[in-house]
Amino acid sequence: MPSSADVIWAVVPVKDFRAAKSRLKNVLSATDRTRLARAMAADVIAALKQSGTTEHLCILSDSADTRGFAAALGSTWFEEKSVATLPGLNAGIAGMARLAASDGATALLVIHADMPLLTAADIRHVVSAWQSLEGDQRVVMVRSRDGGTNILLAERPHAFAYRYGPDSHGRHVQECARRHCTAATVELSASAFDIDTPDDLYSLARAVRHDGRCGAHTAALLDELMPAERFADVSTCQEIAP
Numbered sequence: 001m002p003s004s005a006d007v008i009w010a011v012v013p014v015k016d017f018r019a020a021k022s023r024l025k026n027v028l029s030a031t032d033r034t035r036l037a038r039a040m041a042a043d044v045i046a047a048l049k050q051s052g053t054t055e056h057l058c059i060l061s062d063s064a065d066t067r068g069f070a071a072a073l074g075s076t077w078f079e080e081k082s083v084a085t086l087p088g089l090n091a092g093i094a095g096m097a098r099l100a101a102s103d104g105a106t107a108l109l110v111i112h113a114d115m116p117l118l119t120a121a122d123i124r125h126v127v128s129a130w131q132s133l134e135g136d137q138r139v140v141m142v143r144s145r146d147g148g149t150n151i152l153l154a155e156r157p158h159a160f161a162y163r164y165g166p167d168s169h170g171r172h173v174q175e176c177a178r179r180h181c182t183a184a185t186v187e188l189s190a191s192a193f194d195i196d197t198p199d200d201l202y203s204l205a206r207a208v209r210h211d212g213r214c215g216a217h218t219a220a221l222l223d224e225l226m227p228a229e230r231f232a233d234v235s236t237c238q239e240i241a242p
Contacts, residue, residue, distance in 0.1 A: 006131065008153070009100040010054040010109045012075075013089055014041050016063035021114075027198045032225055036218070038069065040195065041113035043215020045073050050120035053127045054109060056100070060092050090162045097157035107138075108157030112150045116204060116218035117190035126151055126186055135182035142191045143169040150191045154181075201226075 018030070020037035028036065048057055059070040062080045070077035081087070083095030097108050109127070111118070130140040130153045139160070142151035149168040154160040160179070163171035169185070176183035190213075195201055205226045208214045214222070 006107060007105045008054045008107045008109050008127070009056045009058065009096070009103075009105040009157075010048050010111065011058045011060050011093065011096045011100075012041065012044055012048070012111055012113050013092065014059050014061045014063075014066050014069075014113050016061070016065060017041075017069075018063075018065070021195065023197055024195075024201060027201060028225065035221055036195070036225075037114070039217040039221045040116045040215070041069070042073060042217040043116050044111055044113050044118055045075060046215060046217070047118050047120045047123060048111065049074070051123035051127075052120075053123055055105070056103075058096065060096055062092075089164045093162045093164070094158075097154075097160065097162075101156070101158040105157065107153060107155045108160075110149075110152045110154075110162075112194065114194045114196075115150060115191050116195065116215045117207070117213055118188075118215070119190065122188050122190050123151075125188070126153060129184060129186050130155075133182045133184060137179065137181040139172075139176050139181045139183040141169060141172055141183070141185050142188050143185055144191070144194055150194060151186075151188075 017034045017037045021033040024033050045057065048054065056076065058076045058078055059066060060078050060080055060083070064079060067077045078096065080092040083099055084091035085095070093110055100108050126140055126142060130138055133140070136155065137159070138155040140153045141149050144150045147167045147169050149164065149172050152172065161175050163175055173183065195204060204214065205222050208219050208222055
């Protein structure tokens with residue numbers, strides 16, 4: 001739980017669901033890819049709410065079609081272009097950081113929306129690691145398998161330069177060094193696993209069937225889309241590390 005001195009806003013960037021997960025087009029229809037993206041985002045938001053770590057939960061999107069989704073989950077919706085002076089995720093997050101700081105937030109927690117194994121306990125662990133750092137510009141990052149940044153928690157967020165894109169973790173580390181931040185990387189198996197490829201999807205389905213790991217929305221959809229008899233035929237599949 002955050003201390004009384006910490007005021008953390010959470011931001012979940014959400015793209016247009018209809019354009020999401022294009023690399024799954026050989027195994028899922030466009031409609032089912034949309035449903036999967038919505039389910040995973042709903043599970044991330046549910047984990048955030050259950051964690052009790054933030055004062056305000058926001059969805060940042062480039063699509064007005066996500067407004068109703070945000071409202072249904074009790075989140076505040078912001079259109080990217082309404083908070084940013086330039087297009088793109090980095091400008092959007094920077095705009096949210098300025099908005100949060102102007103409303104009294106001391107830190108911004110950015111969590112990507114495609115981590116269906118993420119739990120409230122994982123999020124509390126990230127916040128606890130951040131709180132254990134010293135200084136007035138604390139930053140904690142969680143790295144993805146491909147060198148991205150799936151979770152970023154930054155103190156004084158309006159003063160931080162966000163570097164999302166290829167190798168964003170390395171670029172965020174460099175930014176922390178340049179700004180003399182007190183920084184740490186937290187390794188989480190759940191948040192290192194995001195769903196981009198068919199192998200990712202099959203591995204997730206196996207995790208659900210073997211030990212029940214997965215958010216409720218995504219698990220229910222996988223049970224519909226990948227029934228046991230179909231999944232039994234899948235032989236080329238990576239395993240998720242415990």
